[in-house]
Amino acid sequence: MHLKFIQPCLAVLILTFFVSTLQAQTGNTITGYILSAKDKSPIPGATIQPGGRNAMVITDDKGRFALTVPDTLSGITIKHEGYVTQSIRINNNDSPLYILMEENVNVLGDVTVSTGYEIIPKERVTGSFTQVNNKQLNEQAGSNIINRLKGVASSVLFDNSESRPSLTIRGISTYEGPSAPLIVVDNFPYDGDINNINPNDVESITLLKDAAAASIWGTRAGNGVIVITTKKGSLNQPFSIQLNAGVTLINKPGLSYLPQMSSSDFIDVESYLFNQGFYNENTYNHAALSPVVELLIKKRDGLITPADADAQINALKQVDVRNDFDKYIYRAGFNQQYAVNISGGGNTAGYYLSAGYDKNVNELDAGYSRIHIQSQTVLKPMRNLQVNASLGYTNSMNEAGRPGYGEITTITGNALYPYAQLADAKGNPLPLIKDYRETFVDTAGEGHFLDWHYYPLQDYTHVNATTGTADILANIAIEYKIVKGLTASLQYAYERQQVTGKTLYDAESYYARDLVNQFTQIDYGSGAVYYPVPKGSILDLSDNLLLSNNVRAQLNYGYRNNKNELHILAGWETRQSHTTGNSYRTYGYDDDVLSFTNVDLVNPYTSYITGFGSYIPSGNSFSDNLNRFVSVYGNGAYTFNDRYVLTGSIRKDASNLFGVNSNDKGIPLWSAGAGWTVSKEPFYHSSLVPSLKLRFSYGYSGNADLSRSAVTTLSYISNARYTNLTYANITQFANPDLGWEITKIINTGVDVGFKNGIAGGSIDYYIKQGSNLFGPAPLDQTTGLQRATITKNVADMLAHGVDVDMYIKPLDRRFKWNIHLLFSYNLGKVTNYFLEDSNGADYVGNFGIAPVKGKPVFSLMSFKWAGLSHDTGDPQGYVDGKVSTDYDAIFNGGTKLTDLDYNGPSVPPYFGALHNGFSWKNFELDINITYRFGYYFRKSSTNYSALFYGWYGNKDYADRWQKPGDEAHTNVPSFLYPDNYNRDNFYINSSALVEKADNIRLEYINLNYTINKASLKQLPLQNLRLYCYINNAGILWRANKDGLDPDYPSSLKPGANFTFGLTATF
């Protein structure tokens, strides 16, 4: 165990001890359990309200509650959506109480939602929230809590593409601004690595989707908010221990899926090119030639016999590098996850302590380990005062693994040739051609150089790259009840995350040897050799520190009489997040004796490779970023007659990122909402739909770009012409009007519950309008900014969407069957974007966003395809409406934007999940099927320029047009030498390669077996759950006929994984 780890560990233990001794027997507290009348299972989230008072408590996940009450109290009211509300008389001797609740037909799901500023009961909700409870979160394994939202929350879309945001809620709402939702952990925005959060400590996640839900978060809520609530200590609960242990086995990825060109075809192309004199054997940088080309050169030069050369080449034709990757590089991944927590509480203090350990080894042998400990304490030293304190510590370590397929490239970016051999027949590592020609590597420097070969199977063992993260997250919240109904609270959160990177290229590593060799200076006259980069290891260290401080002061006021209920909160908060970093490099480092060598970074040395003077890379850098926010906010809800609800929220942010005008004059972001519980009206008497609520909300939230600064900045340049003075240029132009992007959302929803709770759920329809979005705005040259455009808040977009979250219980007897259906529709279109250019070629590639007015933000645009020509197999497009092979014209202005095919959106507008849960006796089976419809993707294919120059081949080369008539059954253009870059790129970006991406996927299957003390008296523990999960199980149906996974059209698909584990509660 790390020493670093022990210290905070002790701190937590001491704190807990200190907290426990604070417990004193004061106050009148009643405790109890709220259980289901049907099966005695605990009911978490029920509210307990003392008669005639506003204060209320909520039961924890074990159905427990504790309530401090005055002696005069005679009764309490217990409420939970889905159960009949009860009011019971109590006397103080009854504690602990066991209260059974009858199920209600009015089922609406979870009863409270947390916005990070308050917890509100669902009756008061007018906005759009999605609550993901503990059970749903635990249906998937893994160290990252956010990934567990996959397939369990409507409107959440995960995307693998590198050019698009990886996670969106209700679609994208920005072009150039940040697109990630705001993540809130225990009431404060979380700046650290999300992997610092142990999923086992997470109680629930709430997604804030519309303005009424999110606008309380102001300028950072435009992309939605993910509120993570961790498990808390609570008062008056018995001592309990919970253990969780699970192991996950991850299948090796199937390399045969990769569309790699066959070695035989590849070699045939190389031989052809060689005969055409394509290869430059004398480049200034000795650029690598492939082994086959080297053999052909030797054959030509008579260095080996033609028979030998042909025999060797023919042997290489049989080699497939994927086999070596499969055999020597990839392995099954193995993850372990262990967690334990202890909780309990008395009258004045409660605690929750947890520890977790994760150890993951992925399919490339990269390691990840994490230790997490967490302490949550609640104190109630006085009747009116409550203190919640939490302290979490995470220490994790990432260790780099082996190079995966596609990660080995030459210095010029060429791919690995398909007939590469990583090991010989006996498994001994073989060198690969990497950066320089074999003949150069073998002979350079007359023996003065270090071995210049690259051995892929050995090299990773000589590069030790680790990233360690140590994170402390501390929270303290003090809540003081001033007078009846009025509570003041003060919260403080602190985070310190230190990320330490260390990469040690030892003396044997290719990186170190290559650098030493490049700089080696040989005086051939005297034979003197000098190594400016000393032989030995190279050590790169980096250190990044994040310090974040948050302070919040808030007043809550609640009032209730017979017909009216009012809740108001107002607060002020400030937050600062300060990131500093540095990195540096040491040469000639010896890890055993910690010695090193200083090198000359100042003078250029002639590179042995290029012959140019070059400087030894220093690797030194510093960074320092500071973000500050000051905000005021308010929120109110008024309920009349239990059925009419009006809500409002307002917030004003100022920040050192915004321009002064935005800070001074900017209007606050606000929202308003209304709710009407129709089913509570006296006139409403539907027995089929006994629960019906309508919601409407309207408002604004924002999106701030933390990388944009609102000040004018300079860069210094040395040695001005004529004067030799140091002078400055302006690199960034202060825009006093620079503000945040604004997202306006109109949301309307209905919540229904059918007879006997057989079905229910909610449907939301929303309109989301982004304005003030960052975009390039043309600039009047009179402003003198030396540029034609500048980023301003100028662009607009408009999205419509539907979220459906329904459940059905077809069977609810001994055998239970639950269906949970998620359906989301989201399509956002560009309504305004400056500088739209009309050249079609600028829209077809994968260059990020090139918005087209009236089309989705992420659209697939392609050249129109007219098939292959009958005579030559040339790909044909259109110029001026006529079939054409004038590729230069197609690229350079001959194709207008309006001449392109709009294939469709490249992210699914329709997506969701169908979750089936079955339970019988102690068994429970969950099957989650996800679906995505209505979108398109582009297949990879043969690109001759990429093949000739970059060694990137595609297996469909075998299907290329070879003779007239082939065009009837193939779209792959004929082989053409010399290559035509525009011809290739026309084909690659044409509609010929676009496929429907629709698919249905088996996301996961879970099997649980649970026994508890109630069913098995002799069980030595309260509850035991055994589980088995299968994740990433595979595609059930896809629209494309090529067997492609649209999420991974040309790269490796992750393998299925299997998890086995148990959870025990004592």
Next chain:
Amino acid sequence: MKLKIILYGGILVIITCSACKKYLDAKSNKSLVIATKISDYQALLDNNTIMNRVSPSNGEGSADNYYLNYSDWDALYNDAYKNIYVWGDEITYDLFPNDWGQAYDQVYFCNNVLEGLDVIQKDSSNANEWDNAEGSAFFFRANAFLKLVLTWANAYDSATAGKEPGIPLRLNTDFNEVSVRATIQDCYNQVLNDAEQAVNLLPVNALFATRPSKAAAYGLIARTCLAMRNYTRAGLYADSCLQLNHTLIDYNTLNTAASYPIAIFNAEMIFYAGAFGAELSNSIANIDTVLLASYSDSDLRKTIFFKDRGNGTFGFKGSYNGNNSLFTGIAVDEMYLIRAECYARENNAASALNDLNTLLQNRWKKGTYIPYETNDAQQALNRVLEERRKELPFRDLRWMDLKRLNKEPGRQVTITRLLNGAVYTLPPNDPRYALPIPATVIELTGMQQNPR
């Protein structure tokens, strides 16, 4: 007790909020250098690529010191250059960067400096640096505004200057403000105002000619007043300038065979500025034949300024920058000529000719120059103006002279261009003397375009 808590809490919130502004002024990324010191602002002003080397040449391009062959004109790679030559009706002035924008780049730099120095306390320890930076910013801004108003507005006429549109006067760094054209009167007032501030702040001598000095500021005011035809004042300021620097180069010391005989930062140069123009490139711009013919063979300028291409055409090689860029800054010779002109206009022929003869003695071959003598101030003025034309070609001064002299009956000139049989003429006081403002600027701001 509870009341107290609320009270103290309230006070705390108020104190914190009032500290907010400073709190939020912190820079968000430290590697971004934010100008905070006088030296930062001086460094901006020392960026001579922006502040000196590129200044407008479009006026010179429109003027009559040169002509182009049709083939060279036709080969100009942008219609904007072609249109400058023929005072084009069609506005295709969409080049980026262009003269207009580059002059305003200087203005933006100056405004940054002026705004920045506003918040730096000036005291005895930094007064020199502070004054120099502030004065330089005022000078550079005045210089840029003058170039702009001379090129993109009508000639100054005190009768109409209060009504006619000048150029936008951008006086702060907020680029969100829409540019609006000020009146010509306001523009000249601003130039004079800025330049006078510069006079008060700048040191007598600058370390480099790239930096403004008191002499440069006097010279700038003299030039401005000349453009306004306020000859009394122009003469006074030219005199002030010459008090500080009146050294003339004896052209007999120059090597006429050199490709650029006059070296940069020579004794006459008071303030350095350069300009380029594709249509003015000395490989295609042919010296106007009338101008060329006006030089005596004993006049060294004929061989020092002009390169005989051997085919009957001549190119310009007399830039004070010692290279192919045009010198558009301020030099001693111009000051002599301003003072001489102003003397002549005040009927002081003797003083006028004294200045003129002093200048020309340094321009002619040793011993060949016979001082010009007359008592007729009008004749003296004619002679001064003639020599002004011959002394200052390709200094971006001819356009200004054409404009102001067109206001004087008897000195009006009609310029003609011949291209492939087509004849273009620019009569005196034609509206086209105000060049077209870049079309994108008109589009984005809605400001009034100059009529063609």
